[in-house]
Amino acid sequence: MKVGIIGLGLIGGSMAKAYKQNSDACVLGADRDHTIVEYARLRGAIDGELTREDIPSCDLLLIALYPQAAIDYLKDIAPRISKDALVIDLCGTKRTICEVGFALAKEYGFTFVGGHPMAGLQYSGFKHARENLFNGASMVLVPPTFDDIFLLDRVKKALAPAGFGRMTVTTADQHDEMIAFTSQLAHVVSNAYVKSPTARSHKGFSAGSYKDLTRVARLNEQMWSELFVENKEHLVSELNTLIASLTEYRDAIRDGDTEATRVLLKDGREAKESIDGK
Numbered sequence: 001m002k003v004g005i006i007g008l009g010l011i012g013g014s015m016a017k018a019y020k021q022n023s024d025a026c027v028l029g030a031d032r033d034h035t036i037v038e039y040a041r042l043r044g045a046i047d048g049e050l051t052r053e054d055i056p057s058c059d060l061l062l063i064a065l066y067p068q069a070a071i072d073y074l075k076d077i078a079p080r081i082s083k084d085a086l087v088i089d090l091c092g093t094k095r096t097i098c099e100v101g102f103a104l105a106k107e108y109g110f111t112f113v114g115g116h117p118m119a120g121l122q123y124s125g126f127k128h129a130r131e132n133l134f135n136g137a138s139m140v141l142v143p144p145t146f147d148d149i150f151l152l153d154r155v156k157k158a159l160a161p162a163g164f165g166r167m168t169v170t171t172a173d174q175h176d177e178m179i180a181f182t183s184q185l186a187h188v189v190s191n192a193y194v195k196s197p198t199a200r201s202h203k204g205f206s207a208g209s210y211k212d213l214t215r216v217a218r219l220n221e222q223m224w225s226e227l228f229v230e231n232k233e234h235l236v237s238e239l240n241t242l243i244a245s246l247t248e249y250r251d252a253i254r255d256g257d258t259e260a261t262r263v264l265l266k267d268g269r270e271a272k273e274s275i276d277g278k
Contacts, residue, residue: 001025004050004058006073008036010121011090012064013129015162016045021131022161028054036126045129055080060158063089066226071100083109086158090115092179092227094142094172102144113155114142114172116179117164124220136165142172180234185242187224188235190217 003019005012008031019027028050031037040046055061055077063070070089074097081087087110091097098114105112119137121128139159143151146169156167170178193199194217202210228235252260 001059002054002057003027004030004054004061005046005064006030006050006061007064007069007090008040008046008126008129009064010124010126010128010133011117012062013040013045013126014131014133015062015064015090016040017129017131018134018163019161020045020047022163025060025161028058031126040126045126052077052080056082058082058085061085061087063087063091065089065091066223067091067093067097067230068226070097074101074104078104078108078110081108081110085110086154087112088115088155088159090117092116092183092223093230094140094175096230098142098172105144111151111154112144113151114175115159116140116175117162118168122216122218124223132163135163137163138166138168139164140168140170140175142170142175176231177234180231180238184224184228184231184235185238187216187219188228188239189242190214191219193217 001023003025005016005019005027006029008016008029012029012031016027016029019025027046028048029037029040029046030050031040034049037046037049041048050058058081061081063073065073070091074087074089087101087105089097089101089112091114094114094116098112101112101114104110117134117137117139119134121133139162141152141155143155145151152167152169159167190213194214199214249261249264252264
């Protein structure tokens with residue numbers, strides 16, 4: 001099997017390392033920074049550079065770029081992709097890339113499936129990539145049709161070297177709605193929380209709570225700003241819900257209303273226990 005990976009950052013680089021370690025695939029990589037491609041080759045993460053001439057011979061193409069860059073790249077190479085190839089994007093939002101990907105796949109005859117690996121770090125770049133990043137993680141898939149069990153089996157086998165623990169199948173819009181809550185909102189809150197002037201004096205006064213809440217404040221602003229704006233409808237809805245809840249907490253505490261504060265905290269605890277189990 002020949003695997004082409006476009007984008008050798010944290011996600012694409014980790015994919016490359018996983019396929020090299022866990023399969024006998026020939027792995028080719030492309031990145032806008034050619035020095036990263038050469039570094040990845042020297043580190044044994046890829047067998048060589050993925051060029052336009054290699055595209056027709058690839059059995060699997062993994063596109064690990066920012067959403068707009070992924071769309072532009074896919075439009076550019078679509079005529080060169082083999083009709084037998086499987087193309088999976090790894091973007092953090094799915095609606096736009098899947099609209100484009102499904103249309104191009106229909107036009108040129110290849111197979112496109114939207115994908116989003118539910119794994120990552122607060123750091124970016126190939127230097128932080130690791131072959132076990134996806135071990136046991138969930139891979140969200142957006143196929144063109146839900147009832148094609150043969151396609152899902154093909155995708156599962158193609159992604160086996162990455163080590164995912166489960167495959168979650170959904171629609172592009174459902175994915176973006178859920179990700180707005182489970183991922184994007186958490187990054188916004190973390191990034192905003194650490195802007196408090198008090199944060200500069202936290203040393204000696206903080207423990208696990210501070211570390212947990214601020215871990216993802218160290219984000220890649222170029223990537224996340226694009227993801228946030230592309231998914232603004234769902235993310236703004238989640239922000240409005242959170243702001244309304246925070247306003248209730250603020251008002252109860254400001255007014256010295258211990259009982260109202262207790263009830264709010266109790267409701268939150270019970271919600272957590274109901275959602276995730278005691």
